[in-house]
Amino acid sequence: MALPSGDSSRPDNTLAVIHTLREHGPVARIDLGALNGISAATVTSISAELLQQGLITQQPPKTGRPNGRGRPKTLIQLNPQAACVVCIKLSINEIQLVVGDFAGRVRHSEHHAVSTLALSADDFAMMLEAKISAVCTQQLDGFQRLAAICLAVQGVVSSQSGTIVWSPALSFRNAPISTRLADHFHCSVLLENDANCIANVLAARSAYADCANLVVIMLGYGIGMSVLINGVPFLGANGSAAEFGHSKYQPDGALCACGRRGCIEAYASDYALYRAAAGQLELTATDSAHPSEQQMQALTQLALTGDPVAQRIYAEAGRALGVGIANVMALFNPDLVLITGSGVRGFEAMQTAMHAAIDDALVAELKGTTRIESCAWDRDMTCMGGIAMTLQATDTETLLESQTARKA
Incomplete structure (x- = not known):
């Protein structure tokens, strides 16, 4: 059923609230409205729905304000367990697997020495399937859904077709990988260049x-x-x-x-x-x-x-x-x-x-x-960027799935 014309911006406003909570952490409803140019009534309605869907939680109200006037602000925040993503960083003879929660935080990270240069395209795909399956079995308890998988690769990739065109970490070229992983894990798979993942993190910094x-x-x-x-x-x-x-x-x-x-x-x-x-x-x-x-x-x-x-x-x-x-x-x-x-x-x-x-x-x-x-390289920003890009790309799917589950 089509939404009334007055509600045409509702999905965009809902996504804006989610993205703001991910960027800023716990925020009061009135401040969410100011940050996004949304009316207080709209923020209240959106937050009520997100609470019912389990996508946000509400912090217990703090004690009175310092001046003793008015009620203290009640802060809302993303429910980190609402969804998760798995990000894989491919390097020469090493892979890193990271689990990120719905709030964009790293919940688990592990490194594996793998002779990537010795693998055929089929061996590479099977290795990824095994490593990701093990992480999902061991680390995803408590999450409502696996939203997506991200593969961050040094080299030339086609995000549109899901193909690794060329990487110095691999001996083969033009390997379609996203479709195979998506079919195996029944979720979206994003293939990204590692530099784009890093740029995503840096572009979000206030200094830039x-x-x-x-x-x-x-x-x-x-x-x-x-x-x-x-x-x-x-x-x-x-x-x-x-x-x-x-x-x-x-x-x-x-x-x-x-x-x-x-x-x-x-x-x-x-x-x-x-x-x-x-x-x-x-x-x-x-x-x-x-x-x-x-x-x-x-x-x-x-x-x-x-x-x-x-x-x-x-x-x-x-x-x-x-x-x-x-x-x-x-x-x-x-x-x-x-x-x-x-x-x-x-x-x-x-x-x-x-x-x-x-x-x-x-x-x-x-x-x-x-x-x-x-810019100092005091921590590897590749997987952090991959998590952020993957969550943003799949927030609409997470919203739709949570709405469907609530109706059911």
Whole structure:
């Protein structure tokens, strides 16, 4: 039955209330109205329905106000048990599985060493099915529903078709994965680029609230980028937009993990830095294609403490980044270019050469007012972003299912 015309905005208002509670935590009804431009009567009606559906809970009223006047505000909050999501982060020879609750908080996290590069596409799918099934069995008691699964992948993915096009963590290409997992677990499956997950977390921070046009560059084993235009990720025709790491710095230059030569990643990623250093410095014996965090920290420290070889290697990486960032600035004119990821450990050793390359490439008018900043990588934001994106994508499904269950 169609809703009366006066109620046409009701679903949007309900979702706005849910999103505000997820962002702010417990909020009084009157404040929810002010935050969303919704009347007090509408908020009261929506919150009553959400309480009946078990999607929110009400905190016990506090004692009187400090001035002794009026009744204290009663706060409402999302019921964290109303739904959950499972987010899987795929890295080279490792996967991380995280359970997030309806309020967006991490409730469980685990890491598994897996020889991802040795798996066929079918083996990879079966491994994911087994790991996710085990997490669901062991960790989802008490949740009303599994809303969705998110797979966050480094590399090129097509979110629309649910296909992993290419990832340095896998030896195969063009693997449809979302449909198989959705059929197995009977829930929605989102496939996301890891840089887009990280950008989702950063864009929500108050420090970047004025940056509707935001570029996030993630340094690490590889190099990823997310471009937000008016707050919306730019994905391109098949999800492969913003592959900053595989744009060119030196045609016919150093070999990249993608199999081509001269990519920015082939100069500024962890494996590229360690590969360049391995032939010139006394380094710990290792597979230079997969250096550990400890090995990268040691190499970075050499550059920061004045080793001339390490300094030259990081300066070249900075120039590669600078050339790429200059192209991004000329093409997108972002408010902010934010550099993060585990590889930001070496940003201090790169930034002088990076800024010089940008200055050489662009006239002042093209640099404009774009800011370039680094953001400390004190925690991995990939799964946090995956949880937030997955919850928001499935809130409508959760609402409909809770309404159906209440009627039944």
